[in-house]
Amino acid sequence: MxxxxxxxxxxxxxxxxxxLLVPGVAAAHISVTAEDAVPGRTARLTFRVPNESDTASTVKLELVMPAATPIAFVALKAVPGWTATTERGPLPAPVDTPDGRLTEAVTKVTWTAAAGGGIKPGYFEDFELSAGPLPDVGTIAFKALQTYSDGEVSRWIEEPAGGQEPDDPAPVLHLARTAPGSAPPAAVPAAAGSSGTGPLPxxxxxxxxxxxxxxxxxxxxxxxxxxxxxxxxxx
The missing domain is CATH 1.20.5 (Single alpha-helices involved in coiled-coils or other helix-helix interfaces)
Known part of the structure; x- marks a missing residue:
């Protein structure tokens, strides 16, 4: 007995x-959310960057803008303790947008922390930009490189395939669909460090x-x- x-x-x-070992508490990664992400409009995008290291700070974030679905206008919001730069370049092929034919666009945004600063272990930072008009697609993937003070680089560049989330997923923005003249529905922001599957797990x-x-x-x-x-x- x-x-x-x-x-x-x-x-x-x-x-x-x-x-206790369920993947509901999997390693956090960079995510992007927007309440007004609708094709053809300008939206405020928020990139949330958690620090995954126990000993080093995040000191640089490099965000690669999508070349296949370029965005004509990009404006950055200042982040205290960080400097931001943008790079422009020619597109592989001209793209027609509501503002005319686009032959070049912002290809990369880089945020660099001031000396001795950055995102400390156990913290996160939000990086915001205004971008538009958004392309007429369902999702936009932004590849990101996260550099730590010890030289380690996390490459968040893999796009989802076959319904499975990759090991190093790129931040993916989901665009809403609205009827002409109707107000765009608010997108549901993903929780920090989540994989976009919601609170069910x-x-x-x-x-x-x-x-x-x-x-x-x-x-x-x-x-x-x-x-x-x-x-x-x-x-």
Whole structure:
């Protein structure tokens, strides 16, 4: 009897350990959100950059603008403690936009932290820019390079394929669709460090953990009662 009880305790403990290792708390990566991202309009894009290192600070962010779906106008919001620069270049082929034919555009934005500054371990920073008109597509991927003070570079450049998120995903902006003359719906911003799947994995993980803890408590209580009953039996 006691052997069966302790086997159940071991199983419950294994369930708890598995729940704690659920990918709902996977490593954070750079994300982009916008409340007014609609094709043909200008939007305010927010790039959230969490620091993943335990010992080094993030000191540079390089954002590569999409060449296949270029954006004609880009304006940056100042970030205290950082300097920003933009690079322009010719496009592989002219692109027709509501503002006319586009032959060159901003190809890269770089934010550099002041000496001794940057994003410290355990913190994040938001980098904002106004961009438009946005292309008539469903999603826009921005490749990003995150440089740390120890020289390490995280390359967030992989685009999702086959419904699976890659190991080093690029920030992807999802554009809303609206009927002509209607107000654009607000996009739901992803949580910091999330993979864009929403809060469901966290809720399920919490529920599974609660069930596993309750099972463990009941199993331990049952084992104790069985042990007391065994000690009270006359020999």
């Amino acid at each position: 006691l052997t069966v009880m302790w086997q159940r305790i071991a199983v419950a403990g294994a369930v708890i350990a598995a729940v 966290v809720v399920l993980s919490a529920a599974a953990l609660a069930v596993a803890v309750a099972a463990l408590v009941l199993t331990v209580a049952g084992a104790r009662r069985a042990a007391r009953d065994a000690n009270r039996r006359p020999e």
